Amino acid sequence: MVRTPDEMNTHDFAEAFMMLRSGTERGRNRFLLGGSFMLALMVIVPLEGNDPDQALVFTNPADGTELLWIPGGEFSMGSGLHEDEMPVHRVRVEGFWLGKYEITNRQYSLFLSVTGHNEPPFWDDPLLNRPDHPVTGIKWKDAAAYCEWAGVRMPTEAEWEYAAAAGDRQLDYGTATGQIDHDIANYAGISGKDCWEFTSPVGSFPANPLGLHDMAGNTWEWCSNIWHPYPFNEPDEPDQGENRTNEMRVMRGGSWHFGPDYCRVSDRHNHREHLMYDYAGFRVALSDTSIIVPP
Ligand SMILES: [Ca+2]
């Protein structure tokens, strides 16, 4: 149960923070839930330059992730370009929080040190393991474990596509311009401002109109849901796959390892959830509207 601001007090906040520092699960959960509103009062500020939606930012105390408020709305999901993207259909997305950046090696390192979770296979690869680069080699269940630890979740692919396309603006690519070239995204090869053969530091390229970085390229991003033919199956979202194994899960956004067509907002890439690849990462989402209700 999330308490109202009137039910919170400074002692609660301080106690929860100390428990968080002590590393107890109870303390962390309480901090994220019971203390979230007071925290929000301190850290949520309007995002400059994101005037169309006046996005707000929430910083998760568990890992420092900045999440932007994505106002809900309706959009046309899919495309007529590939069979698995057909038919184009209207989907309603409720407002939610989405990570401004992909989860980094630095953040994942904190997760590993606290939980003892297994290291991903490319953890010692100097081409991929720099702290400010996105973590790669992530299985779907690794991402799920991280999300559970951090008190968040993965986005559904409907949420992901809606956010990448900047809502009803329906961009073709999740870049600053809605188009793609090597000056505004990291995908296969080197040219222009894309000087990276492998991953690039998160946020190296301009954000899309909702303030989100690397929605086109860098690492591919796991979504929460199981792959199904369209139309998008809302009842499958987002928590009903926990007891399933070896399902085909969806990744979105393309990566450093693939060409620009895979970076389209409607492109669907699926993998068995237990497989690990050097282009597979993730970003996190959150539905908690108790943190703050945007104007
Ligand atoms: Ca590149």
Ligand SMILES: [Ca+2]
């Ligand atoms: Ca990406």
